[in-house]
Amino acid sequence: MKSVRVLSPGGMLGAGWDHATVERGIALGADVISIDAGSTDSGPYYLGSATPKTAAKAVARDLRSLLTAASGAGIPVIVGSCGTSGTDSGVDWVAGIAAEVMAEEGLDLTVAKIYSEQNAAELKECLNAGRIHPLPPLGELRAETIESCTHIVGAMGHEPIVEALRAGAQVVLAGRATDTAVAAAYPLMKGMPPGPTWHASKIIECGGQCTSNPRAGGVLATIDAEGFTIEPLDPTAACTPILVAAHMLYETVNPFEMREPDGTLDVRDAQYIAVDDRIVRVEGSKFHVADQYTIKLEGARITGYETMSFTAIRDPLILADIDAWADLMRTMLAQRVGQTLGLAADEYAFDLRLYGHNAVLDDLEPESGPPREVGVMLLVNASDQATATAVAKVANPMMLHLPAPAMDYLPSLAFPSSPAEAERGAAYEFVLNHVVDCDSPTSLFRIEIEEKTHA
Secondary structure (H helix, E strand, C coil), rough: CEEEEEEEECCCCCCCCCHHHHHHHHHHCCEEEEEECCCCCCCHHHHCCCCCCCHHHHHHHHHHHHHHHHHHHHHCCCEEEEEEEEEEEEHHHHHHHHHHHHHHHCCCCCCEEEEEEEHHHHHHHHHCCCEEEEECCCCCCCHHHHHCCEEEEEEECHHHHHHHHHHCEEEEEEECCCCCHHHHHHHHHHCHHHHHCCCCCCHCCCCCCCCCHHHHEEEEEEEEEEEEEEEEEECCCCCCCCHHHHHCCCCCEEEEEEEECCEECCCCCCEEEEECCEEEEEEEEEEECCCCCCEEEEEEEEEEEEEEEEEECCCHHHCCCCCHHHHHHHHHHHHHHHHHHHCCCHHEEEEHHHHHHHHCCCCHHHCCCCCCEEEEEEEEEECCHHHHHHHHHHHHHHHCCCCCCCCCCCCCCCCCCCCCCCEEEEEEEEEEEEEEECCCCCCCEEEEECCCCCC
């Protein structure tokens, strides 16, 4: 093939798009559809609990759009990081939805499932062999950390996806994968050069985010021997050199480089040229093959159980020095918990966040002067749910009536709901941000090809 056209319908499976944009991409000659289905953006809960953050009906709607279009055009569909975090159960969840959609639409497609969860015992062997290395800001990994994780996934490169496609898969449902590998797999399999392929895959990973209207739909990337072009699928949206180049600033440590399992994309010499007022051409991208193939590991573990309480402050006397009020709240809550529950400081933890003041930027907040309205979020963490809720209940009177240090009366603050305490269940943290040296790009992953069952 002299070129490969990759259709990226949106930033995430389940986020939705106008099906007409997918139809336009098919009409423009798309050779493959690729879509990411996951992310770590929403925190460790989804990996730690193996829970998707998207709704099943939303995923079904998007899969129906892609599978019907791809089936009619005779092109493959590739989905990465199924179920948000790419756990084995996430792959099976998306596969189950896909099976229902295919049965309803009468589609007869071969589906490959690629599992990316990792075995703790095998990872400890890798650790003992010196094959696991930390990524900043984490330090050296300990075996106990591996054992503490509820789920661990490896972020696959393009090779397992290529293996599934070569085995005859028309629909590839992959576990955790790099966002770019999902789009790069098919063009690399068809012989496109790695520099333009990985760069194009980076630009289209979030669909229309590189266009003038990210809400309008996805994009089509055409990759060839010299470079690639990017075209929005919505006729009213446009790509410009600045919008396309700017996506290299997104989720990268270095805007000129991006590491993949098998090497590093280098865009220092890339040139971004406007073909017309909607389409951009990019040339000059390079890819440097690494001496060692590595797979990034992601793992999460339970840190305790959380209970949340929330109140709102509109009182100008409190807001005149909201930091003093917050300091008093922290001091009094610690005292009351010790008096009433008999808990030591190391038996629970709490965080007080002042939304409308500094909850987002904290000490980096550039604005000065008192806020007009502040939402106070109390998050309590303890080793069990009952203890976390008990601490939040001790805080309840103060969240409703605590006066500022200079006030001689009780103010009334505003709870948004009753009860004021909301039990959030298990809380998780990411504890694995490491890479493991691999002898084979596919050795950490398991591929299952499902027989056609829907005629």
